[in-house]
Amino acid sequence: MKNSVRAAVTATATAVAAATVVAVTAAAPAQADPRVGGPIGARYDALGGAAGFLGDPVTGESRTPDGRGSYVHFRGGSIYSSPATGAHEVHGLIREEWAAHGWEAGLLGFPLTDETPTPNRAGAYNHFQGGSVYWSPSTGAHEVHGAIRATWGAYGWEAGTFGFPVSGEYDIPGGKRTDFQGGSMQWSPARGVTVMGDSDVAGCPAPFNAATPEQAAGCLVRGWEQRSAEVVSTYAVDAVAGELLATPYAPTTFDGCSRPTPAITATSAGIECVYHVPQDSGAAAPHGVDVHLGIGVYDGAAVVEDVEFIG
Structure with a gap:
């Protein structure tokens, strides 16, 4: 009799325990990977956990080498965390x-x-x-x-x-530079950031602080030809820019740049670039014109600081 009662009690206790386990298991939420917890685990869960784009973890949480934070690598990326920044994926x-x-x-x-x-x-x-x-x-x-x-x-x-x-x-002489789709920006300790953007004259960014005399002369004349005040003003001092923009343009040929003797007194660097407007170019220049451009160099940039029309 005692054995029968003991068996019945044991069976009842086992059934109750099993029912309790089933109930607890059904009520318990899905657990995150045990290797991912704290701020990283919270961010991981917010991004969808293993079902999200990061996928399963491939490492446990590890301290960064400098000890300032921690990280977990996943199949699809990483989450890095520090007290100063919080946890973010990359x-x-x-x-x-x-x-x-x-x-x-x-x-x-x-x-x-x-x-x-x-x-x-x-x-x-x-x-x-x-x-x-x-x-x-x-x-x-x-x-x-x-x-x-x-x-x-x-x-x-x-x-x-x-x-x-x-x-x-990246490094350039005297500074740094970054290129963008629409131009470049460069930095130097003395000048800060210089912006070199595209202009409406091909090959003549504006402003441009590293032009050679030939580039400055060429862009000045192309800007003059296309009546681009932006480009003309970039490559010439104000007085020259104003004079050119008020002067009709006719097609020219480039005769080159030289250091004439004696040097052009109005030009600090003594460099002269000459454009020739041919005699048959039309009413704007019936007798032919030479445009003499005196080039000065400032802070590594060539600037047209004097212009003389000879015809």
Whole structure:
């Protein structure tokens, strides 16, 4: 009898325990991967967890080498976290560009945003502590930072005149430069950022602070030919620009540049470039005209500072 009662009690207890396990299991939410927790786990869950674009984790949470934060790598990207920045994902070509610059220990630092579409939906970006990486299908992914980034932002970022970056920042003599779809920006300690944008005269960006005398003379005349006040003003001092824009243009041939003897006293560098307006070019120059351009050089830039019409 006692054995029968004991067996019945045991069976009842087992059934109750099993029912309790089933009930708890049914009520428990799905658990995130045990290797992903804290701020990184929260960000991972917000992005869809294993079902999202990041997919399954391929590492546990690890401290960054400098000890300032932590990260988890996933099949589709990474999430990096630090107390100063929070947790943010970075993936694809933007992640590759960031990695090429030293991950969080490089000039860009930790990410400040997830990858975000640009407002015009033409590309995407991540902002980092030390700059940004912008990507588009036609330009790839490139970093931009510092004073050049600030100037680019003032021109409207990727939606402005300059469009997306087509290079990262690179060294030039005396400074740095970044190229964009619509021009370039370069920086030097003495001059800060100089903007070199496209103009309506092919091959003559405006402004342009590294022109040779030949380039300055050529762009000045092409700007004069096309009546481009922007280009003429870029390559000539105000008095010359005003005189040229008030003078009718006729087709010319370029006779070259030289250092005449004696030097042109009105021109600091003593360089002269000559354009010849032929005699049969029309009523604007019935007897033929030579346009003598005196070139001065300032801060590494050639500027036309004197013009003389001889005919």
